[in-house]
């Protein structure tokens with residue numbers, strides 16, 4: 001794997017994640033929150049309803065490695081229905097509407113923080129991502145861009161829903177292997 005930015009050179013998933021310590025940036029009122037997504041070059045976040053066919057084995061290794069840097073993993077109900085989530089060695093939080101409607105995300109993050117979660121990795125999906133961004137609750141975004149085109153009308157993008165404003169990001173790192181790009185963005 002090559003690191004294109006910053007400081008170009010050879011690297012590995014382990015080396016990149018070794019010094020990544022998101023728990024150090026926890027806030028008083030919520031954990032540090034990072035999102036992880038994989039998308040095709042034409043911007044699709046699923047192929048035939050699943051994210052699995054998008055990324056390579058290295059993308060899987062990056063996701064598995066990332067999980068080890070976080071106290072808990074969070075997903076939306078749609079992702080829970082679409083993907084197989086088993087054998088996770090981290091606490092799994094599933095965001096699912098109840099009798100009172102949609103989950104109050106700031107309140108959920110506050111209670112996770114009170115329970116000792118300092119860093120939270122949200123693995124999607126696009127609807128939950130949109131809600132979290134709209135409420136200013138996301139610090140970083142890990143995005144894998146797989147060198148493939150999938151087409152199709154219905155597949156979601158990595159973020160669905162309205163935002164009040166455009167959210168500016170800065171590129172914290174960019175890695176490459178076999179034409180697959182691994183970007184890490186920070187909210188500016």
Ligand SMILES: NC(=O)c1ccc[n+]([C@@H]2O[C@H](COP(=O)([O-])OP(=O)(O)OC[C@H]3O[C@@H](n4cnc5c(N)ncnc54)[C@H](OP(=O)(O)O)[C@@H]3O)[C@@H](O)[C@H]2O)c1
Pocket residue numbers: 036037038039044045046049050051054075076077078079080082083095096097098101102103104105123124125126127128129131132156160
């Ligand atoms: N490419 C990737 O990296 C990636 C990652 C994850 C998912 N995906 C794909 O995304 C698709 C699923 O997308 P999705 O948007 O339906 O999934 P999602 O964001 O995981 O789930 C959205 C659902 O979460 C529940 N929810 C409860 N409170 C919410 C709140 N405050 N904000 C937002 N959602 C809330 C709602 O379901 P209820 O009303 O049922 O509670 C809502 O419909 C699948 O095809 C999956 O493969 C791709």
